[in-house]
Amino acid sequence: MTQPLRIALAGLGTVGAGVIRLLETNGALIAARAGRRIEVVAVSARNRSKDRGVDCTRFAWDDDMTALASRDDVDVVVELVGGSDGPALALARKTLSGGKHLVTANKAMIAHHGMELAALADSHGLALKFEAAVAGGIPVLKGLGEGAAANKIERLYGILNGTCNYILTQMESTGADFGGVLKEAQALGYAEADPTFDVEGVDAAHKLAILAALAFGTEVDFGSVDISGISRIRAADIAQADALGHVIRLVGMAEEQLEGGERRLFQRVQPVLVAKSHPLAAVDGPTNAVVAEGNFVGRLLFQGRGAGDGPTASAVVADLIDIARGNNTAPFSLPVGMLEAVAPADPGHRRVRAYMRFTVADRPGVLAEITAAMRDAGVSIESMIQHGRPEDDSLEPVLVAIVSHEGPESAITAALALLEGSPSLAEPPLVMPLLG
Numbered sequence: 036m037t038q039p040l041r042i043a044l045a046g047l048g049t050v051g052a053g054v055i056r057l058l059e060t061n062g063a064l065i066a067a068r069a070g071r072r073i074e075v076v077a078v079s080a081r082n083r084s085k086d087r088g089v090d091c092t093r094f095a096w097d098d099d100m101t102a103l104a105s106r107d108d109v110d111v112v113v114e115l116v117g118g119s120d121g122p123a124l125a126l127a128r129k130t131l132s133g134g135k136h137l138v139t140a141n142k143a144m145i146a147h148h149g150m151e152l153a154a155l156a157d158s159h160g161l162a163l164k165f166e167a168a169v170a171g172g173i174p175v176l177k178g179l180g181e182g183a184a185a186n187k188i189e190r191l192y193g194i195l196n197g198t199c200n201y202i203l204t205q206m207e208s209t210g211a212d213f214g215g216v217l218k219e220a221q222a223l224g225y226a227e228a229d230p231t232f233d234v235e236g237v238d239a240a241h242k243l244a245i246l247a248a249l250a251f252g253t254e255v256d257f258g259s260v261d262i263s264g265i266s267r268i269r270a271a272d273i274a275q276a277d278a279l280g281h282v283i284r285l286v287g288m289a290e291e292q293l294e295g296g297e298r299r300l301f302q303r304v305q306p307v308l309v310a311k312s313h314p315l316a317a318v319d320g321p322t323n324a325v326v327a328e329g330n331f332v333g334r335l336l337f338q339g340r341g342a343g344d345g346p347t348a349s350a351v352v353a354d355l356i357d358i359a360r361g362n363n364t365a366p367f368s369l370p371v372g373m374l375e376a377v378a379p380a381d382p383g384h385r386r387v388r389a390y391m392r393f394t395v396a397d398r399p400g401v402l403a404e405i406t407a408a409m410r411d412a413g414v415s416i417e418s419m420i421q422h423g424r425p426e427d428d429s430l431e432p433v434l435v436a437i438v439s440h441e442g443p444e445s446a447i448t449a450a451l452a453l454l455e456g457s458p459s460l461a462e463p464p465l466v467m468p469l470l471g
C-alpha cells in the first residue's frame with residue numbers, strides 16, 4: 036500500500052473527536068477504500084488536558100493551531116474550530132498558501148471567504164473540501180457536484196438547520212409557543228445557549244450560499260441572501276397552517292431568474308408553509324433535507340442528519356478519502372475563474388401564494404383597511420380567518436390570517452407598504468409563502 040495520508044486536526048470538540056473515533060473504528064475499511072491509510076499525526080485545541088473521550092496523547096500537540104500548517108509531516112489540515120474569521124481563517128490561509136490540502140466543516144468561513152480560499156487552492160493545485168459544512172452528514176455537495184454534474188440545476192431548496200426544524204416540529208406536536216420550545220431545545224442540547232445564528236436563519240443562509248454557488252456555478256454571495264428566521268412564529272400560525280393542510284418549515288431556496296435576458300440569482304431563507312403532501316413536510320426533528328431540480332435528472336431529494344459528531348465526521352472523512360484517492364475536484368465544481376458574479380434577482384417578479392398574518396387591534400374597520408390595501412395593490416384573497424379575541428382581555432390584539440391567490444410577490448410587498456405605520460397593526464405582518 037502507498038504512503039498513508041497524514042493529517043493534522045485543529046479543533047477536538049464534537050466534530051474533531053468524532054473524526055478520531057471514526058478513523059479508529061472504521062480504519063481498515065477506510066484504508067481499503069481510500070487505497071491508503073489515513074493517519075492523524077498532530078492535533079491542536081485550546082485545552083490540552085481536557086478529557087475528550089478519545090486518546091489524544093499519541094498525537095503531536097501544537098498549542099498554536101496555525102503551526103499545524105507548517106509541519107513537514109502533514110499532508111492535510113482539517114479545520115474543526117469554527118468562526119468565519121479569527122484563528123480558523125488564519126489557519127486556512129496559511130494551510131493553502133503553504134502547500135497543504137484543507138478540509139473544513141466551517142460553513143461560516145466558506146460562506147464569507149470561500150472565494151478567496153478556493154482561489155488559493157486553485158492557484159496552488161490543492162484540494163479545498165467542505166462537505167461537512169452543508170447539511171452535516173448528507174453528501175449533498177458531492178451529490179450535486181459529481182453525481183448530478185451533467186445537469187443544469189434549475190432550483191434548489193431545503194431544510195438546512197436542524198435546530199429550527201426541531202423547534203418547529205415540537206411546536207407542531209405540542210401546541211407550545213416558540214419561547215418554551217426553544218428553552219426545552221437548549222436544555223436537550225439541540226440549541227446553543229445563544230441561538231441567534233440558528234433561529235434567525237443565518238446558519239441556514241451560510242449553507243444556502245455555498246450550495247447555490249456550487250449548483251449554479253456562481254460566486255458565493257452570502258451578502259445577497261434575504262434572511263428571516265422563525266422567532267416570530269406563534270402556535271396560532273402552526274395551527275392555522277395545519278388547518279390549511281400545511282406545516283411550517285424554515286426553508287432556504289435558491290433559483291436562477293432571467294431578467295431582461297440577464298442571469299440573476301434569487302437566494303432566500305424564510306419560514307414557509309409546506310403542503311403536507313410535499314416531501315419536505317415529512318422532514319421532522321433535527322433532520323436536514325435538500326431538494327434539487329436538474330434539467331435531466333428531475334427532482335433529487337437528499338435527506339439525513341445535518342449535525343452531530345457521527346454524521347459530521349462521516350462527511351469530513353469522506354473528504355479525506357477523496358484526497359487520499361487523488362480526487363481533487365474544484366471546490367465549487369468549476370475552476371474559480373469560471374464562477375460567474377451574478378447580481379441578486381428582484382423577488383418582486385416571483386409568483387407566490389402567501390400566508391399573511393396580521394396582529395391587529397380588535398375594533399371596527401380594521402379588516403376593511405387590510406382588505407382595501409390588498410385590493411389596491413392587486414392582491415387577490417383566497418381565504419381569510421380572524422382568530423377570536425381571548426375572552427379575559429378585550430384589549431389584547433387579535434390575529435387575522437389571509438391566504439392570497441397566486442400572484443407577483445411585488446403586489447404583496449405593495450399591499451404591506453400601504454399598511455405600514457397603520458395604527459391598526461400591533462406589529463409588522465408575518466408573511467410566509469406556500470410551497471407545494
Ligand SMILES: NC(=O)c1ccc[n+]([C@@H]2O[C@H](COP(=O)([O-])OP(=O)(O)OC[C@H]3O[C@@H](n4cnc5c(N)ncnc54)[C@H](OP(=O)(O)O)[C@@H]3O)[C@@H](O)[C@H]2O)c1
Pocket residue numbers: 045046047048049050051079080081082083085100114115116117118122140141142143167168171341342343344347
Ligand atoms: N457540531 C456539529 O454537529 C457540526 C455540524 C456541521 C458543522 N460543524 C462545524 O464544525 C466546526 C466545529 O464544530 P464543533 O461542534 O466540533 O465545535 P466545538 O465542539 O465547540 O469544538 C471546537 C474546538 O475548537 C477548539 N478551539 C476553539 N478555539 C480555538 C483556538 N483559538 N485555538 C485552538 N483551538 C480552538 C476547541 O478547543 P477546546 O476543546 O480545548 O475548548 C474545540 O476543541 C464548526 O465550524 C461547526 O460549524 C459542526
